[in-house]
Amino acid sequence: MKEHVPWFTRVSKPAPPRGLDGVSGSARQQVGGEWHWDWGIPLVYRALQAPYTGSSMPIAPSHQTVDEDAVGYWNALHHVLTYSLGWARHDWGLRWWYDSGKPTNDPRLALVDAIWESDGLLNRYLGWAHDKPGHTSGVFGSRGDDSDDAERWSGTIVTEREVGSGGDSPWGKHLEGHWSGPLDGDPERRLSLDRDSRRAVLMCESASGWTTALREAGGSLPVHRNSAWRIDVVVKPIGFLGTYRKSWQTGIWFAGGHELHSRGN
Structure with missing residues (x-):
């Protein structure tokens, strides 16, 4: 096909x-x-x-x-x-x-x-x-x-x-x-999580500051040495942005595969 x-x-x-x-x-x-x-x-x-x-x-x-x-x-x-x-x-x-x-x-x-x-x-x-x-x-x-x-x-x-x-x-x-909008702001947010699967959903009311909200939300989650949290990020005015996790190598939140993320770091 x-x-x-x-x-x-x-x-x-x-x-x-x-x-x-x-x-x-x-x-x-x-x-x-x-x-x-x-x-x-x-x-x-x-x-x-x-x-x-x-x-x-x-x-x-x-x-x-x-x-x-x-x-x-x-x-x-x-x-x-x-x-x-x-x-x-x-x-x-x-x-x-x-x-x-x-x-x-x-x-x-x-x-x-x-x-x-x-x-x-x-x-x-x-x-x-x-x-x-x-x-x-x-x-x-x-x-x-x-x-x-x-x-x-x-x-x-x-x-x-x-x-x-x-x-x-x-x-x-x-x-x-003119590209720091995801960092600039403190949007109203809601975080829902499933501790067993280490999955979460972050809902932001505004597109301004959503990356800052992701970092803060991720930093509030309990740390597990062998498993990273995966957070589905939704920004209401835009829609679904992707499933993010924090790289243990770079400390950066990213979507997709880690090998691809590492190519630009």
Whole structure:
């Protein structure tokens, strides 16, 4: 039987919902940050849960696309690598992916391949991430330098370095300052748990601060030396984000397989 191939409907940046100015607290509750940067984030998680239904994803920006339309495209990629895969070094993770033949056996990798790689723009993001190795330090702290790059990536892929600040480039989009929404806030939350299976469900009322809520909720659970808690994270304005657990190696909460998580750390 032929493997299903994910497909998506591509959309431009919509105007903020009526009554939201794109910056206010109500906008942050909906998408986790300022509308211009974070409008694409809910689309990512919905596409991951329904990859064969034509879910909406941001359209590829052109060089002429204004920044306000383009930043949502780049920030959506930035977000899934950071808060779903739990990668502190996006350049290390993407270099491994290129060197491994771009596997799509994980839904996040399949999404990256179907959108940013298929658009021919992922290599530009890789170049940007390579030039800013400390851009995740506000989330994860320092994660090393480039001294072992030759060992981490032995392939011949050449990253596209700075190519100007047009819409089709991540440079100049202030991504470093507009992707911390999951950390910024203290959402109302509910935690339900099953101690026998070490499974839990975290329900957050707001998209702003959900990662902080996850860390705090996870830190409140009883520790078991041989078994990690798995927490299903649901953010009401967005939906189901994934099943998260804390890596015993990196100390980072992530969704999916640990081997893939480790590639970007």
